[in-house]
Amino acid sequence: MLINFKNYRESTGKNALTIARIAEKVSDELGVVISVAPTFIDAVKVKESVSIPVYAQHVDPVGYGSYTGHVTMENLKEYSIDGVIINHSERNVMVKDIEFAVKKARDLGMKSMVCSSTPSISGSVAVFNPDYIAIEPPELIGGDVSVSVARPEIITESVNIVKKISPETQVLCGAGVKTGSDVRKAIELGSSGILVASGVIKARDVEKAISDLANALR
Amino acid sequence: MLINFKNYRESTGKNALTIARIAEKVSDELGVVISVAPTFIDAVKVKESVSIPVYAQHVDPVGYGSYTGHVTMENLKEYSIDGVIINHSERNVMVKDIEFAVKKARDLGMKSMVCSSTPSISGSVAVFNPDYIAIEPPELIGGDVSVSVARPEIITESVNIVKKISPETQVLCGAGVKTGSDVRKAIELGSSGILVASGVIKARDVEKAISDLANALR
Amino acid sequence: MLINFKNYRESTGKNALTIARIAEKVSDELGVVISVAPTFIDAVKVKESVSIPVYAQHVDPVGYGSYTGHVTMENLKEYSIDGVIINHSERNVMVKDIEFAVKKARDLGMKSMVCSSTPSISGSVAVFNPDYIAIEPPELIGGDVSVSVARPEIITESVNIVKKISPETQVLCGAGVKTGSDVRKAIELGSSGILVASGVIKARDVEKAISDLANALR
Amino acid sequence: MLINFKNYRESTGKNALTIARIAEKVSDELGVVISVAPTFIDAVKVKESVSIPVYAQHVDPVGYGSYTGHVTMENLKEYSIDGVIINHSERNVMVKDIEFAVKKARDLGMKSMVCSSTPSISGSVAVFNPDYIAIEPPELIGGDVSVSVARPEIITESVNIVKKISPETQVLCGAGVKTGSDVRKAIELGSSGILVASGVIKARDVEKAISDLANALR
Numbered sequence: 001m002l003i004n005f006k007n008y009r010e011s012t013g014k015n016a017l018t019i020a021r022i023a024e025k026v027s028d029e030l031g032v033v034i035s036v037a038p039t040f041i042d043a044v045k046v047k048e049s050v051s052i053p054v055y056a057q058h059v060d061p062v063g064y065g066s067y068t069g070h071v072t073m074e075n076l077k078e079y080s081i082d083g084v085i086i087n088h089s090e091r092n093v094m095v096k097d098i099e100f101a102v103k104k105a106r107d108l109g110m111k112s113m114v115c116s117s118t119p120s121i122s123g124s125v126a127v128f129n130p131d132y133i134a135i136e137p138p139e140l141i142g143g144d145v146s147v148s149v150a151r152p153e154i155i156t157e158s159v160n161i162v163k164k165i166s167p168e169t170q171v172l173c174g175a176g177v178k179t180g181s182d183v184r185k186a187i188e189l190g191s192s193g194i195l196v197a198s199g200v201i202k203a204r205d206v207e208k209a210i211s212d213l214a215n216a217l218r
Numbered sequence: 219m220l221i222n223f224k225n226y227r228e229s230t231g232k233n234a235l236t237i238a239r240i241a242e243k244v245s246d247e248l249g250v251v252i253s254v255a256p257t258f259i260d261a262v263k264v265k266e267s268v269s270i271p272v273y274a275q276h277v278d279p280v281g282y283g284s285y286t287g288h289v290t291m292e293n294l295k296e297y298s299i300d301g302v303i304i305n306h307s308e309r310n311v312m313v314k315d316i317e318f319a320v321k322k323a324r325d326l327g328m329k330s331m332v333c334s335s336t337p338s339i340s341g342s343v344a345v346f347n348p349d350y351i352a353i354e355p356p357e358l359i360g361g362d363v364s365v366s367v368a369r370p371e372i373i374t375e376s377v378n379i380v381k382k383i384s385p386e387t388q389v390l391c392g393a394g395v396k397t398g399s400d401v402r403k404a405i406e407l408g409s410s411g412i413l414v415a416s417g418v419i420k421a422r423d424v425e426k427a428i429s430d431l432a433n434a435l436r
Numbered sequence: 437m438l439i440n441f442k443n444y445r446e447s448t449g450k451n452a453l454t455i456a457r458i459a460e461k462v463s464d465e466l467g468v469v470i471s472v473a474p475t476f477i478d479a480v481k482v483k484e485s486v487s488i489p490v491y492a493q494h495v496d497p498v499g500y501g502s503y504t505g506h507v508t509m510e511n512l513k514e515y516s517i518d519g520v521i522i523n524h525s526e527r528n529v530m531v532k533d534i535e536f537a538v539k540k541a542r543d544l545g546m547k548s549m550v551c552s553s554t555p556s557i558s559g560s561v562a563v564f565n566p567d568y569i570a571i572e573p574p575e576l577i578g579g580d581v582s583v584s585v586a587r588p589e590i591i592t593e594s595v596n597i598v599k600k601i602s603p604e605t606q607v608l609c610g611a612g613v614k615t616g617s618d619v620r621k622a623i624e625l626g627s628s629g630i631l632v633a634s635g636v637i638k639a640r641d642v643e644k645a646i647s648d649l650a651n652a653l654r
Numbered sequence: 655m656l657i658n659f660k661n662y663r664e665s666t667g668k669n670a671l672t673i674a675r676i677a678e679k680v681s682d683e684l685g686v687v688i689s690v691a692p693t694f695i696d697a698v699k700v701k702e703s704v705s706i707p708v709y710a711q712h713v714d715p716v717g718y719g720s721y722t723g724h725v726t727m728e729n730l731k732e733y734s735i736d737g738v739i740i741n742h743s744e745r746n747v748m749v750k751d752i753e754f755a756v757k758k759a760r761d762l763g764m765k766s767m768v769c770s771s772t773p774s775i776s777g778s779v780a781v782f783n784p785d786y787i788a789i790e791p792p793e794l795i796g797g798d799v800s801v802s803v804a805r806p807e808i809i810t811e812s813v814n815i816v817k818k819i820s821p822e823t824q825v826l827c828g829a830g831v832k833t834g835s836d837v838r839k840a841i842e843l844g845s846s847g848i849l850v851a852s853g854v855i856k857a858r859d860v861e862k863a864i865s866d867l868a869n870a871l872r
Binding site: 440442443444445448449450473475476477478479480481492493494498499500501502503504505506507508510511512514515517521524525526527633634 | 658660661662663666667668691693694695696697698699710711712716717718719720721722723724725726728729730732733735739742743744745851852
């Protein structure tokens with residue numbers, strides 16, 4: 001389970017630390033791995049404040065060098081950031097940049113999570129053997145209906161094609177996940193976890209929202 | 219004087235803090251304002267470690283919201299980051315995004331520094347009334363020859379057109395600035411300061427490099 | 437008056453020739469200069485079929501060379517295409533690319549029309565001395581309300597700032613222009629013509645739509 | 655065999671027609687299918703002048719609608735353009751845009767050729783079942799050494815992974831192909847044809863260059 005903080009007011013600055021600590025607490029209590037993906041600006045502060053895995057929301061296809069305004073994995077590694085989200089539908093990248101980022105994450109001992117919106121794209125990015133593929137049909141992102149309910153075949157077909165091409169890659173279910181029942185449906189369809197954002201960040205009771213989802217994952 | 223840390227190995231992670239502290243020390247000793255622009259990842263750590271102004275290397279044209287992998291000025295402001303570099307030649311943006319960023323910086327009480335590579339572009343971005351315009355012909359960036367020496371007319375003409383369109387905007391001289399003599403030439407040509415990167419970061423003696431430039435600015 | 441054909445089904449392929457010929461006919465009858473901007477694919481066919489000016493909808497910031505999938509002004513010039521639209525809100529470009537395109541258009545004897553969405557951007561692009569600046573607030577594009585009616589101050593302020601910075605540049609009024617009365621309002625506010633798309637292309641009677649607008653321009 | 659005209663002076667405008675006619679002549683004489691990919695601007699003129707297949711160098715991920723400066727497959731189809739190059743290293747696109755373009759080409763009865771620079775990327779794009787995958791390591795493009803000679807394992811591995819994922823997709827060998835011997839090596843390694851640009855366009859004797867390559871393909 002990964003919570004994408006995006007750039008919501010409720011999950012940046014001090015709020016990023018608050019939500020990360022709640023996630024850590026629930027993770028400890030329920031024994032479920034909960035990761036968080038704060039903004040670039042918040043990432044190091046969050047990493048230093050909690051012991052759960054911290055992901056960057058994106059990474060640029062460059063390493064050390066004369067690059068202004070870019071985010072490199074080398075720089076993330078200097079703070080022991082645990083992984084990176086790649087190709088989120090709000091930050092799509094070119095296919096060669098996915099190859100670059102997944103490979104470099106592996107070389108640096110970091111986790112890679114590549115986002116996908118269709119079964120074919122899931123298969124396509126599976127060729128690079130990322131640790132995780134998160135299915136998020138863009139039309140469901142931020143909405144109230146989970147992909148596991150609205151378009152279950154997208155999960156099933158993604159799981160099948162990924163299993164064939166890269167058996168070690170785990171498939172996560174994103175977009176519209178809000179309730180424990182969404183999660184259980186996602187697991188039934190063959191996914192190994194969830195990628196969630198507004199469902200947690202915009203919840204009236206963040207701790208309860210995280211607990212409900214984590215409980216369903218146990 | 220602003221030091222752009224880019225993504226050099228010598229100026230990210232712990233090295234970012236080291237160089238920022240040297241800059242702070244020289245600034246205190248010589249009474250010259252020295253600002254630093256570390257990576258997004260390092261920015262907060264640097265800001266918390268020194269009292270000199272800290273800039274972000276870039277900012278995206280969005281505010282709080284459902285944006286993954288973007289950098290917002292609101293988020294920078296939460297840590298009291300002092301300003302932003304906009305339209306660096308390694309991270310050029312659309313004209314409407316320059317308008318967005320300069321305006322939002324002003325609204326949030328942050329400084330804006332817009333990069334330009336020609337006198338016309340200097341005039342063009344001056345219309346938005348940024349605090350600073352930094353002239354950096356891309357072909358001189360990272361090189362050994364200062365723009366103030368190689369292409370003095372670019373500085374002179376930029377200063378003239380900016381004075382006409384936005385008299386309060388200060389013009390900085392970037393690209394290839396390495397020695398005190400480069401700086402003196404830049405000041406003679408009408409610029410108010412310098413934007414420097416490899417000239418400091420890649421110097422064998424960083425403190426001496428910063429001191430030489432700062433001394434020439436006094 | 438420039439008619440932007442965009443990629444509407446009603447104005448590509450054979451339909452592009454049909455509408456271009458109607459525009460030519462109205463232009464001849466009323467003695468009003470009417471230009472057309474078909475797609476890249478249709479541009480040469482349209483140019484060979486009518487005697488009114490033909491514009492490209494965009495141009496890339498490169499010349500002859502090893503560029504795949506780019507549009508160069510040199511290539512347009514080989515067919516005597518008359519001008520280029522630059523920085524349309526559906527195809528925004530970087531500030532240095534506006535400088536490149538306006539300058540190269542001038543060098544090649546082609547007309548340049550730069551789109552803008554605010555008075556400040558109008559002033560900003562005026563520094564490059566294009567032949568035309570077309571004001572199109574994106575929120576009004578494709579709609580039923582003309583910018584000259586909904587936001588007259590955007591036109592007035594644009595005209596004022598452009599007059600100061602580049603007196604020879606003519607200001608056109610775009611976005612939502614549909615009726616002769618929209619046009620008259622636009623002229624009153626100081627603009628010299630109009631940029632229109634759906635108002636003509638999606639009209640039930642295209643000839644009547646063009647005639648009405650052209651009549652109001654006389 | 656596909657000849658990519660890029661934006662070379664030698665292959666745009668009237669020169670595009672000249673080279674296309676030479677290609678047609680050689681194709682007729684030798685009985686080898688030779689396709690050409692002129693610029694967007696030249697594409698229709700070339701299509702109307704020759705009977706060999708004509709490809710577009712790129713296509714945007716949109717259909718009919720309010721898109722300025724974009725190239726749609728619908729518009730290409732109106733002139734019976736035969737296929738599209740997708741993801742050329744000089745015009746890389748996002749993975750979802752490759753899916754879009756390959757699928758739409760299939761729906762419209764057009765051919766799709768996706769470019770790749772590594773075996774993994776070949777496998778990744780093979781998931782979308784394009785008609786062709788062209789291997790072009792960017793560092794060899796425009797050079798004098800053929801990929802089939804310099805990096806034969808890139809071809810072999812690409813052929814193997816593509817065969818496994820999408821057996822009907824044919825693999826072409828690009829980048830640096832200049833001589834008949836380069837072509838024979840490419841065929842030996844399992845590719846079905848070649849993608850060539852400067853090797854033909856910049857040749858002193860274009861007809862001889864095309865003949866040599868085509869002869870080797872027989």
